């Protein structure tokens with residue numbers, strides 16, 4: 314039976330058991346969210362030479378070289394010496410510069426990292442408020458902008474949003490490494506873009522639209538956003554201002570109650586369209602089929618589903 318040594322304790326784990334489950338059952342303070350290897354909130358460091366490469370997929374080369382792994386992706390097959398992630402020493406500090414409530418109970422959070430970080434438009438990263446509370450959010454800002462921006466849907470009972478609202482401006486939080494495959498490729502400059510977002514899936518897709526426009530994208534860009542019924546698009550004024558400056562940016566700011574009717578009429582804006590989808594898993598799944606039906610291939614579609622737990 315493999316042994317796991319951590320924080321002065323020695324745990325026995327059944328061979329093949331999931332490391333995240335073992336640590337949670339032992340009441341160790343390990344963060345987690347998606348359980349799918351995407352959010353990177355369950356980071357933990359391996360201190361011995363065990364082969365952990367399957368649990369390192371998606372981590373940066375530097376993280377891999379330093380023995381970091383994703384607990385939710387790790388099968389315990391051998392003895393492990395582990396170090397629990399401590400955001401104060403293992404992650405990049407950032408200060409809270411601004412917190413604003415937008416329509417539809419969306420929080421706009423702006424952070425100033427202690428040093429500039431490299432990321433690609435549309436990527437996501439983990440924000441730790443403290444050692445016990447972390448969630449993953451998409452970047453709504455563009456590389457080169459002075460502050461990192463995130464859009465958080467505030468739901469009743471959300472521990473993260475509740476804790477965030479208790480922090481003053483200037484408080485410190487901690488950032489993980491950017492990850493994810495959404496982005497804008499400059500080679501798409503003459504291909505139409507179809508950007509399809511639900512809720513705060515708008516955060517990365519509006520950033521990609523702004524990135525494309527700044528890069529001189531000259532084919533049509535259609536940006537669809539479905540907001541929950543009864544609330545306007547939380548970025549309506551800013552997007553309309555942007556569209557007024559760029560006539561080839563076409564906005565469709567809709568309500569979720571209109572989604573089914575909209576999908577029946579959805580058309581790619583031209584040959585070679587690139588479609589990018591972002592939102593809940595159900596939303597992403599719901600949109601794939603209509604896009605195939607109107608002739609887009611899997612190669613033309615990029616998507617990302619928010620798999621974070623909501624509390």
Ligand code: FES
Pocket residue numbers: 344345346347348349350351352353354355383384385386
């Ligand atoms: S990557 Fe492990 S919980 Fe998300």
